[in-house]
Amino acid sequence: MRAQNRDVVYETLLSEAELDHWIERIEAAELTAIDTETTSLDEQQARIVGISFSVAVGNAAYVPIAHDGPDAPVQLPMELVLAKLKPWLEDASKKKLGQHIKYDRHVFANHGINVQGYAHDTMLESYVLEVHKPHGLTSLADRHTGRTGITYEDLCGKGAKQIPFSQVPVEKAAAYSCEDSDQTLDVHTVLWPQIEANEKLRGIYELEMQTSEVLFRIERNGVLIDAAELARQSNDLGTRIVQLEKEAYDIAGQPFNLSSPKQLGEIFFDKLGMPVVKKTATGARSTDEEVLEKLAEDYPLPAKLLEHRSLSKLKGTYTDKIAQLADARGRVHTHYAQAVAVTGRLSSNDPNLQNIPVRTPEGRRVREAFIAPRGRVIASADYSQIELRIMAHISGDESLLHAFKEGIDVHRATAAEVFGVTVDQVSSEQRRYAKVINFGLIYGMSSFGLARNLGIETKAAAAYIDRYFQRYPGVKQYMDETKLQAKARGYVETVFGRRLYLPEINSPNGPRRGAAERAAINAPMQGTAADLIKKAMIAVQKELDEKKPGILMIMQVHDELVFELPESEMDWVRAEIPRMMAEVADLKVPLLAEVGFGANWEKAH
């Protein structure tokens, strides 16, 4: 068979003898690329349709197992194939690689196989080397080997006409799957030497590989959901939403779709003559929360909209949706994307468990539906002020380091400096201002941004910032140097050497360049925090595996780890988890993690 870009030898294994022969080859191989073809993109649901292996670039084999199309040949029985492969798959000394191995781990786990010996993941290699570029195999093969190939859409179509992989003709499936394994190996031969040659990147890559396995464990665990509680909340919210709609129609003098910003704009600005407060990016008249708050000072309708918006959000995104995603045991399994965020953070999807409401009492109730089974409890452990501590470490600013070393409330300390009072004299308003300033600094704020956030004059905000930088000159120096470094090298680094590229740092486009400059300031802090919690996850999971198999890690929310544990293990968790989280790195400031317990996530917070 001839592939598009080069000579390749791809085999389809239909007999036991052929399979045995290939098992000999992968047993003897130094490194084997694996790719699974499945019934579903949902990793918890997916069942194997076929498996391919590659042990040398240009050479691969496909084992069709569950093709059921009209002309599908007789295939080796699933139980036989998996039984023959299982010893090799579970042998840690047989090194394997893949593209997005977390997915394949799930797929094999769905068949009772716990794969050991995954040494490389081309997706993570790319993420470590070129975080700002795409990490799909098609992109990687194109960029690094110049090869193209059969796409999934070529094979299965798209949209309503898409067919399941199991109905793809075996010869086509074999060519596709072999190509994926082959290209994975090919891409690896290009990327791995680049990582291997750089000690820091090697460390980050190792961190990512180990994180991948921990994420697999977390995803597999899932979190138990109280579906009845969510249903009750949905009901309550529904009643209130309907009532608010009625009230809004009365005030507007006509019915309209409260969820349509366009219709809203017509009612607000044309019919009722409200002033336009600000425009959206595309020039439309904005009706976002900030605008509605402002208009609510003079008109009755915006307040109704605000409440309607927040309740609709809760119902539509959370109380109606989360239980739908629960499995037969009532647990929901999010997916953590490990190669999406350009700062090194994770992201969570289907469902996103990293944006469950917490800031309002009503929203927080959603967390009451994240529960532990009988006899068990939820624990939440989070880092305190992690990004500010990292700012203190990186900048080396004496005053900031001092505040953290002495365990002083950092916002209070900032307020004392900026407002020229003693720490004891700081008013709650001053502390609130200082908190906004501290957050703003992490984001590379301007005086304009600070002014808008505090609702004060830009000049006053500029004065606060000046004052801050006088008091914390190390922070000022860090920010200036970081920008210069970003411009010179095109990237900045975390404390542990993760590279964060900023392609637009020297853009002639002012606003774009400005955004890249702010990102340059923020990225080392956000990225180092991401590195730290990944280190903590690895250390904690290792300890749990060795000593406490009954304690499950079930969620990560950037600076927080959530666990489900037997009530009898609360003392252990209270002592050990924060300790391990704090000890993952020895920075110029102490790290602090705090833990809470409860029958549900809300109470554990």
Place this chain on the structure above:
DNA sequence: TAAGTCACG
């Protein structure tokens, strides 16, 4: 599919 909005750290 894009735009607008809003949930989180």
Place this chain on the structure above:
DNA sequence: ACGTACGTGACTTAT
């Protein structure tokens, strides 16, 4: 003079 706080994902409407 310009635009203006970092990073995500999901939902709804409108095209």
